[in-house]
Amino acid sequence: xxxxxxxxxxxxxxxxxxxxxxxxxxxxxxxxxxxxxxxxxxxxxxxxxxxxxxxxxxxxxxxxxxxxxxxxxxxxxxxxxxxxxxxxxxxxxxxxxxxxxxxxxxxxxxxxxxxxxxxxxxxxxxxxxxxxxxxxxxxxxxxxxxxxxxxxxxxxxxxxxxxxxxxxxxxxxxxxxxxxxxxxxxxxxxxxxxxxxxxxxxxxxxxxxxxxxxxxxxxxxxxxxxxxxxxxxxxxxxxxxxxxxxxxxxxxxxxxxxxxxxxxxxxxxxxxxxxxxxxxxxxxxxxxxxxxxxxxxxxxxxxxxxxxxxxxxxxxxxxxxxxxxxxxxxxxxxxxxxxxxxxxxxxxxxxxxxxxxxxxxxxxxxxxxxxxxxxxxxxxxxxxxxxxxxxxxxxxxxxxxxxxxxxxxxxxxxxxxxxxxxxxxxxxxxxxxxxxxxxxxxxxxxxxxxxxxxxxxxxxxxxxxxxxxxxxxxxxxxxxxxxxxxxxxxxxxxxxxxxxxxxxxxxxxxxxxxxxxxxxxxxxxxxxxxxxxxxxxxxxxxxxxxxxxxxxxxxxxxxxxxxxxxxxxxxxxxxxxxxxxxxxxxxxxxxxxxxxxxxxxxxxxxxxxxxx
Amino acid sequence: xxxxxxxxxxxxxxxxxxxxxxxxxxxxxxxxxxxxxxxxxxxxxxxxxxxxxxxxxxxxxxxxxxxxxxxxxxxxxxxxxxxxxxxxxxxxxxxxxxxxxxxxxxxxxxxxxxxxxxxxxxxxxxxxxxxxxxxxxxxxxxxxxxxxxxxxxxxxxxxxxxxxxxxxxxxxxxxxxxxxxxxxxxxxxxxxxxxxxxxxxxxxxxxxxxxxxxxxxxxxxxxxxxxxxxxxxxxxxxxxxxxxxxxxxxxxxxxxxxxxxxxxxxxxxxxxxxxxxxxxxxxxxxxxxxxxxxxxxxxxxxxxxxxxxxxxxxxxxxxxxxxxxxxxxxxxxxxxxxxxxxxxxxxxxxxxxxxxxxxxxxx
Numbered sequence: 001x002x003x004x005x006x007x008x009x010x011x012x013x014x015x016x017x018x019x020x021x022x023x024x025x026x027x028x029x030x031x032x033x034x035x036x037x038x039x040x041x042x043x044x045x046x047x048x049x050x051x052x053x054x055x056x057x058x059x060x061x062x063x064x065x066x067x068x069x070x071x072x073x074x075x076x077x078x079x080x081x082x083x084x085x086x087x088x089x090x091x092x093x094x095x096x097x098x099x100x101x102x103x104x105x106x107x108x109x110x111x112x113x114x115x116x117x118x119x120x121x122x123x124x125x126x127x128x129x130x131x132x133x134x135x136x137x138x139x140x141x142x143x144x145x146x147x148x149x150x151x152x153x154x155x156x157x158x159x160x161x162x163x164x165x166x167x168x169x170x171x172x173x174x175x176x177x178x179x180x181x182x183x184x185x186x187x188x189x190x191x192x193x194x195x196x197x198x199x200x201x202x203x204x205x206x207x208x209x210x211x212x213x214x215x216x217x218x219x220x221x222x223x224x225x226x227x228x229x230x231x232x233x234x235x236x237x238x239x240x241x242x243x244x245x246x247x248x249x250x251x252x253x254x255x256x257x258x259x260x261x262x263x264x265x266x267x268x269x270x271x272x273x274x275x276x277x278x279x280x281x282x283x284x285x286x287x288x289x290x291x292x293x294x295x296x297x298x299x300x301x302x303x304x305x306x307x308x309x310x311x312x313x314x315x316x317x318x319x320x321x322x323x324x325x326x327x328x329x330x331x332x333x334x335x336x337x338x339x340x341x342x343x344x345x346x347x348x349x350x351x352x353x354x355x356x357x358x359x360x361x362x363x364x365x366x367x368x369x370x371x372x373x374x375x376x377x378x379x380x381x382x383x384x385x386x387x388x389x390x391x392x393x394x395x396x397x398x399x400x401x402x403x404x405x406x407x408x409x410x411x412x413x414x415x416x417x418x419x420x421x422x423x424x425x426x427x428x429x430x431x432x433x434x435x436x437x438x439x440x441x442x443x444x445x446x447x448x449x450x451x452x453x454x455x456x457x458x459x460x461x462x463x464x465x466x467x468x469x470x471x472x473x474x475x476x477x478x479x480x481x482x483x484x485x486x487x488x489x490x491x492x493x494x495x496x497x498x499x500x501x502x503x504x505x506x507x508x509x510x511x512x513x514x515x516x517x518x519x520x521x522x523x524x525x526x527x528x529x530x531x532x533x534x535x536x537x538x539x540x541x542x543x544x545x546x547x548x549x550x551x552x553x554x555x556x557x558x559x560x561x562x563x564x565x566x567x568x569x570x571x572x573x574x575x576x577x578x579x580x581x582x583x584x585x586x587x588x589x590x591x592x593x594x595x596x597x598x599x600x601x602x603x604x605x606x607x608x609x610x611x612x
Numbered sequence: 613x614x615x616x617x618x619x620x621x622x623x624x625x626x627x628x629x630x631x632x633x634x635x636x637x638x639x640x641x642x643x644x645x646x647x648x649x650x651x652x653x654x655x656x657x658x659x660x661x662x663x664x665x666x667x668x669x670x671x672x673x674x675x676x677x678x679x680x681x682x683x684x685x686x687x688x689x690x691x692x693x694x695x696x697x698x699x700x701x702x703x704x705x706x707x708x709x710x711x712x713x714x715x716x717x718x719x720x721x722x723x724x725x726x727x728x729x730x731x732x733x734x735x736x737x738x739x740x741x742x743x744x745x746x747x748x749x750x751x752x753x754x755x756x757x758x759x760x761x762x763x764x765x766x767x768x769x770x771x772x773x774x775x776x777x778x779x780x781x782x783x784x785x786x787x788x789x790x791x792x793x794x795x796x797x798x799x800x801x802x803x804x805x806x807x808x809x810x811x812x813x814x815x816x817x818x819x820x821x822x823x824x825x826x827x828x829x830x831x832x833x834x835x836x837x838x839x840x841x842x843x844x845x846x847x848x849x850x851x852x853x854x855x856x857x858x859x860x861x862x863x864x865x866x867x868x869x870x871x872x873x874x875x876x877x878x879x880x881x882x883x884x885x886x887x888x889x890x891x892x893x894x895x896x897x898x899x900x901x902x903x904x905x906x907x908x909x910x911x912x913x914x915x916x917x918x919x920x921x922x923x924x925x926x927x928x929x930x931x932x933x934x935x936x937x938x939x940x941x942x943x944x945x946x947x948x949x950x951x952x953x954x955x956x957x958x959x960x961x962x963x964x965x966x967x968x969x970x971x972x973x974x975x
Binding site: 084085086087112116119120123124127204205207208211212217218219220221224346349350353354355362365366368369517605606 | 816819820821822823824848850851852853855857858958959960962963964966967968969970
């Protein structure tokens with residue numbers, strides 16, 4: 001056994017004063033426990049790392065829905081559907097609002113062996129029918145989104161419409177509301193079932209190619225390998241392309257004058273309505289919105305990540321930036337051709353360096369498989385986290401609005417402080433009270449509880465979650481853990497080093513994963529919100545907890561990108577490679593160490609960051 | 613450099629097919645130039661020049677007479693005859709024409725090197741049939757830091773004479789090679805006046821990775837690196853992108869430099885302020901890696917290369933390759949990676965094998 005990394009025991013963490021009882025905000029199985037000896041031992045011996053990639057801030061109780069959804073979906077596919085031989089699922093816990101996850105190994109070699117045949121049959125079927133199944137997936141996904149968009153959230157009228165009587169319906173709007181809420185939640189869970197249909201296998205194929213390359217070229221960096229798979233058209237770039245198209249259209253119609261500075265959509269609409277060509281442009285703008293503006297300004301995982309459709313001034317300001325570039329005679333094209341050319345030349349050079357034919361044949365096969373799975377790995381984000389989620393959050397707000405009307409909660413945005421099960425209970429309370437003609441009990445209890453939870457979450461936000469707790473294993477076999485979360489020996493060490501550092505202000509140099517090659521020096525801008533993103537100036541270096549696809553427009557403006565969390569397959573790394581700009585990802589604490597305005601050097605080839 | 617002469621040949625006009633004419637050393641320098649890399653400029657005094665020299669002055673006949681019936685086991689006798697022959701050769705002047713040709717090439721060389729009477733290395737370059745004999749220590753004569761035509765002509769004669777050391781004679785007698793059949797060429801090459809020098813491998817010697825070039829460097833001549841007297845700076849350059857991926861700057865205590873009066877290299881201490889300074893610039897590292905790549909491609913196998921950065925030459929033409937040999941340690945291990953994946957065939961097999969192997973987290 002090697003020396004174990006020193007991470008705190010999950011049961012020793014102290015409750016933040018004033019948050020006692022916080023556990024009731026989350027499903028009970030998410031607690032680390034001490035009263036059940038068997039479970040306590042399991043928890044202490046397992047390795048739990050903080051999923052900062054998806055959760056840069058603590059979860060509001062309702063937002064736990066996606067964590068529960070993928071807890072189920074990822075795990076069921078590993079364990080029960082594809083029978084991934086050496087790993088079961090990924091277990092989840094929450095500490096002070098922050099999710100921690102732990103891959104569960106299959107410990108008995110006989111069980112591993114027994115799972116192999118099933119895996120070969122099942123995974124083999126998916127790999128060999130990938131294109132067909134992927135097309136089928138897209139149809140299922142679109143139909144799920146369509147059902148969501150069509151889902152009506154009925155309000156509770158003083159008196160039911162006469163049609164309830166004349167149609168002999170025998171039901172009420174109260175029952176319809178309860179049913180609609182169930183359907184809404186069900187659609188969300190279903191969407192996440194599909195989210196993981198291909199993802200486990202996709203990552204497994206990707207990791208295999210990566211590992212194979214590292215076996216034949218021990219010095220090769222993961223990003224060089226992923227570079228060999230870059231330059232493939234994926235749907236995630238489409239929203240950004242739509243903005244560019246609108247900028248070009250405005251220029252060609254001669255109506256781009258109002259597209260400058262930071263105008264409000266209403267002002268631009270006012271000007272555009274005044275001319276024939278302006279109306280044409282507005283029509284194109286409206287057409288692009290559905291579905292392409294269903295893109296979150298965050299990662300899509302939080303209720304507060306609003307979409308471009310919710311805040312059209314955000315994409316509008318990007319359109320204005322593009323229009324400005326066009327007026328200066330600059331090109332808006334992603335250097336896709338150059339990137340493909342570089343990809344092909346790098347691939348050919350490495351391929352030529354392979355010492356024997358057998359390895360070269362394996363290289364070709366695995367590269368092809370990686371290229372096959374790559375579009376899904378990136379595209380599912382658009383359908384699930386962006387399109388579906390953007391519509392979903394607003395449907396929940398419709399439910400919330402009814403609860404506000406009935407005095408259950410004070411504000412539409414208060415609903416997020418209740419778990420989805422608690423909301424169901426509250427709706428029953430509200431609907432029966434409505435039916436009965438009395439005041440719901442929750443009208444008294446819920447606002448008080450929500451007020452307390454807001455304070456607790458504020459305390460959680462001020463707390464720094466440790467990068468990991470429990471006992472680090474010797475070997476990790478779970479395909480997501482390394483590529484997506486970037487959990488390796490080195491990253492854990494550097495995370496705990498920085499965690500242990502008394503004075504983060506004194507750190508002048510640190511390392512992350514080399515995400516995208518090249519070296520750039522520039523002024524740092526630490527961005528945590530979409531408002532911060534809007535302040536980015538040309539050539540600045542974006543430093544953020546993680547990045548969102550909706551930030552695509554800023555990638556044509558920044559000089560480099562640094563993130564706290566993420567592996568070489570994280571969004572930031574992928575996008576930077578597509579834009580040919582340096583990126584260092586998975587630094588652990590870049591947003592804490594770097595201050596806006598500091599000059600920094602980002603070496604995306606070695607993963608080094610230096611504060612100058 | 614357009615003058616054509618059977619007696620003298622620029623390295624840049626040589627290649628690996630000319631061992632017969634310019635010997636192994638000069639032909640391999642020519643081959644490096646054909647590979648697209650820069651070597652310290654110079655020229656070969658050819659075997660044709662040798663033969664003409666030997667026959668024009670009746671030297672050859674005399675040598676034959678002196679060696680007639682000699683016993684390869686009679687060491688004392690061999691030694692005396694060898695001495696006589698070498699003296700005879702060293703005292704014999706070249707023809708005026710040949711002297712002129714060599715002087716002309718030397719003048720041109722000094723012009724190219726931007727230095728009048730540029731210091732050169734004069735060394736013998738043995739031909740194929742003499743190569744096994746050449747492995748005897750001392751037979752490959754090398755004279756360093758030679759300046760001026762007269763000194764050069766003198767050293768060329770000495771190198772020529774080295775064909776008749778006692779051991780070389782004994783070897784040919786024993787192998788029944790005719791002394792009149794052998795030939796020798798002499799290389800005259802600009803002394804690399806190294807600011808920095810070292811060795812490099814076209815793979816990573818620590819793990820066999822062929823996508824890396826690993827470069828060892830120290831100030832001064834390469835001797836300190838080759839002999840292991842100093843821990844050199846070590847750099848790892850990505851062979852594909854030519855980026856410097858890793859640098860280990862060591863504390864370099866000693867270096868080799870030239871004593872111009874004694875015509876030899878001498879050991880010296882590295883001044884304190886330079887000891888922990890990177891001995892080669894990133895630009896030069898990129899250029900070296902580019903050359904390493906070209907050499908490997910040209911020879912079609914991993915190579916082990918000696919190099920120098922010349923302080924006399926202007927920037928941009930100062931990175932020199934001195935020598936390149938096939939790498940032997942890792943090159944013999946071809947196929948190691950493929951056995952590591954167990955001869956599997958389909959992508960799914962690879963994926964499964966990979967999952968089962970997992971990732972080491974704690975070492």
